[in-house]
Amino acid sequence: MQDFFRNSSGKRIGHRTLLLIFGFVFLVTLFILLRKFYNANTVIVPTNGGTYIEGSVGNMQSLVPWFTVTNDVNRDIVSLVFSGLLKYDPVAKKIKEDLATLRVSAEGKLYTVKLKEGIVWHDDTPENPHPVTADDVVFTFQSIQDPDFPNQILRQNFLGVSIEKIDDRTVQFRLDEPYSFFASNLTLGLIPQKAFEGVPISKFDQVLDFAFHPIGAGPYAFKSLVPTELSTEITLQRFERPIPPEHRLNQVIFRIFPDYSTLLSDIRNLDGVRNVPQDEVGNNLIPRRFIAVQYSLPQYVALFFNLDKTILQDKNLRIGLQKATNKQMIVDAIHEKLVVDTPLLELDATDWRYVYDPKAAQGAFFESDWNLPEKVRLQRLLEKHEANSFGALKISPIVLLDTGAILAVTGSLLDADVGSTLNGLPISVHPDNPDEWIAALPTHGGTGSLKLGDNLVRLLDKKGNPIDSFYVWRTADDREYKRASIEQDFLERFIRTRNGDLTGENSITVADLYLEKGMLRRRLTTDPFDIRINSHGDRLSLVLLTSPSPPQYQKVANLIAAEWGKLGVHVSVVIPKTRQEFEDKLVSREYDMLLFGQSLLDNLDSYPYWHSAGMQKLTDSKFDLRIDAYNLSQYSSIAADGLLEIIRKTGDDKERQDALNKLQDVLRDDVPAIFLYSPEYAFAYHETVKGIELQSLSLHSDRFTTIHNWYLKEEKIFKPGKSWWSFTPWLFTSL
Template identity: 30%
Template sequence: MSGSSFLGKISGFLACLPKKISRKSFFEIGHKQDQDFVFGIIGTKSLPSFSQLKYIGKFYSEKEMFITKAAIFLALISSVALSIMLYKNYVIIQPSTGGEYAEAVIGAPTYINPLFAQTNDIDQDISRLIFSSLMKINEQGHVVGDLAETWKIDEAQTTYTFTLKTNTKWHDKENLTADDVIFTVQSIQDQNFKSPLYITFRNVQVRKIDERTVSFTLPEPFAPFLSVLTFGILPEHLWQEINPSHAILAELNLKPIGSGPYKFASFTKDKKGNIKQYELKRFDDYYGQGPYIKTILIKFFASFSEAQNALAEGNVDGLGFLPQNASEQSASLSGQKSLTEHKLSLPQYTALFFNQASNASLKEIQVRQALALATSRQKIIDTAFEGVAEPVETPILPGMIGYSDELQTVLYDPAKAEEILDKAGWERVYESSIVDDAPEESQVQAEQKQETTKGSVNLGLEKESKDLYKRVKKDIPLELTLTTIQKDDMIQAAETIRDLWQEIGVTVNLKIVEIGKVQKDVIKPRAYEVLLFGQILGRDPDPYPFWHSSQANDPGLNLSLYANKQVDRLLEDARKTSDLTERQKKYIEFQQQIIQDIPALFLYSLQYTYLVPNDIKGIETIRINHTSDRFSNIENWYIKTKKRIRF
């Protein structure tokens, strides 16, 4: 019994031996049932399920399991890398329509009409968004076509012919044609319309050639003409029934209809009737690319501090202007909110303009030379603007036609200034020897001096006493009145200039004038001896309005009342040629004469700074000619994005 049983077990073992060998004999006998299960599955399915893969360890060795896991890990890494590569190379992130941007500006709107907007920065800002023009300023500060698709200039350089783009529409869906351009120019030329652009276009002939073509004929060549065609075009079908004498009262000035990237939606007033906000909506039929941001809100504030508070409280997204001396506030705001500070080059300089007709001492070239040598531009910039400004020494700025860094300019040298005045006969009289024997002032004189700060007063700033002296020539003191506007940075600059000049014996009295009165009470009557003031040069660096003798009186901008026949000829010839090389040459000659005559001292140029949230992309503007030019590529700004596969 026992023998037959033993033989049966042996024959059974031999019968199972092939299966054991095929199951890799180094596996434990206890795993036999699991192996039978797995092999049974393989016989019925091509691939095991996820739940079945958990048994793989039952028949893989430790080495095989390590290799398998490593292979799976490498496969995952390769898949991720391949996915990233495919995403970068074939998936494009594009701007998408949507989002809202609210900007705070200082001031209030009056006429949202491009023919009246020149006198108000807020009006120009909104007009820039709503209206289109024949030409426009791009983000590089160059003049390019807007409504104009092509243009050509005849050989005489007096006739300009423009062809308009197709499919241009007004916000009320009407077509824009050459008739609208003709109507706009003729409205400017109508004195009853009272447009500030009248003087520029009064002698220009405009003619319609066909529905898309219009020509302008000038009485003589004028090289910067393309840059003056950046004013917005009005819709004839809406304005033709309005009496030109009453145009300034038209409702369209507050509820404008244009052809630009944004259209008027609404405005909001407070209880006193003051407009507090303009809401603009994307114009879906705009002829150009974009715009992408769906809604733009322009909110108006009386002061920078109010606008700053609105930004801090989240009532606005950005600031349309950031003062030069507000760097600390900017850093604080940028730390609290996700903001980007954009600094734009502006064709502006601040200078000291000498009115030689108001003070005989200024007629002496030696006096003007000494004042130039005693003026430290860097000290003025450091004191008034915390170093955030660019020194300027000539009337044409970097990047403009005519600029040259090879011109010989005057360097700060107070010792040389003292030497020049000594040789010119201006004697030094030290304070200890000065006897005050002046007659008593009349009541009128006393009232006039209420607005004037004498040179020995520091406007609240204490200055260490020094062995100062005054200068006298034939019993006439070397004394000047320096006038500027009531603005903190301008007052600080004026104080610094006063202190610098007093160190060479020039007595300087400061006269501070309210900003709202400076045009009427000071500039128009040319009522100043030395004027510290800023000038914006415009879209073309044409110095004619600022330095030609014909512009010496109001409304001309020749604030030094400068008259030089050679300079007049250079400026007249330069604006008549479109040859850039020739204009460059004449402008350099003009500047050489200005440096020699010293009718003014050019001090510094400020950048235009504004804050926008980080989530607004597409802002590429680097150079502007007016503050409204910060919107030069507004149609490319975007907040929302979308993804597209590139094949």
């Protein structure tokens, strides 16, 4: 038996060595089993910790909710530092509770908010408690109502609202009229009253200590602002609050770069990138290991008609311009995807889609008395041809006669007796045919003379009553006569084509003709398109104003000008050099058409943009101009106004939906604008960041409404009901 335990060389193996071998095998087996057990009975879950760093391009500005009016990185920071009474939920697409609960009266005019317990400001300490109170709520909103408040646009949201403190945690907002979207106004971040004590309201936007070191009640507290060589760095620290949800990231750092190239140079130190740009072919400019998420906001870009302009008050012209706009070509050119046909973005417009139709556009232009010069010329030729086709006079419609020559005209005496006159000259019996008359029309001037150009030859009876008339065009130039002869040939071929007597290559339509030096010839591919004119001789020329940014606007404006130019509409594109110059022209309505975007925010309220109350009141004084006049088309409709008021006031979902459907029909029929597209944006994050789902955003900053789901760190935990004590039962069931 002892000989059995030998090694390969024949030597005996000792008991201690044998025990070591068995012990090693047992431990390895146990480790494998434990690992298998652990992997089978645990799950990976997010855990707290880590710092998320996001890069963006822009400028550091005031971090005060009152004055964060642009949809940029500053609003992103404000959304984390400050919290409102309520908040927008991009998952449910509704306004929900945040720092307070909300109760709305049955008639929709009384909004009662009650602060949740234990809410404090970021500077709260055991030694110096600083709770969020009803006084802070009243201060935040009553300050906005003051006539001296620096942000007059925000002030408009609280006109006709009385604010009353009920107790230390309860505030009531009483509205003069029901307003179903008022809850959206209560998402504004609350501001501590103590931070502005002793400051005049008119100077609130100048409190720089607070603006660049803000104190809020949001999930993250402001920690530092540090300018670096490449960027401005703002660090936020997680702030423990007694209300859900719990946030996992310890810190959020924003790095604001001057341009995207500088941002990319620091990409290794970033976890996310805000508003990723595209290259020339529409691909997102993101590095490897970053994931790009496309999203859209409730926004649309449109071409607004200024209905104060007489030329654009013609509905048929507006319809023609709409039909002449190739939206798909536009979105493809600027690498967008979402074509928009209505400003009411909550509606499903699949039952009615805009159709690009240049032929229908030309028909609408014709109905509005705007015609291409070729069409006008052809119409006049047709009228003359029609007039010349009937009656006693038979003359060549074009003649080549030098000055001093005469044109002999003959006719039947059955139609005109001797004593009748032709152009005031008496007719006589033809010397070679007694049944005909003859008259000689001079070219040297005087009675009956044919002048160069158009002439109307009149045949009158003895009593001076008209018998017939005939249009004759005269020239003394051989080249002009040749051009006129070619034009007459095209006229005849057009008539035969129209009557169905001529088809194929020899047929002629208006599109085949080009007006040159007052006469028609066949159009060449190199010929430009002339500008349409009306019966008064006015040219169809429009001024299109757009903003210097974003750069896509300039490209879209030029595309529209080029496409409409092919149909005879001249568009002068005006792009001011500065934003201020553009806003001056915008406010004073110095345009025929405006290419611009509008944002509906979370409530999708179209009232400010399409109700007549939003029209600019134009007077002789620029001080009467309103910056909050958002009705960019100067559109006024009793029907639209009534429907917009119902949509704002009603609390009945069915009534609101019915009003929206009717409003869409009204706007579609009135054509106050051409709605083009809804911009798409891209947000990129590193693959190590987990839990990001953007959902239905209303602002770029809304991506942070779900930041509590974001995480950088993970850990394994046992499944419910499992622990290390479960190993032995698991082992026996596995054997």
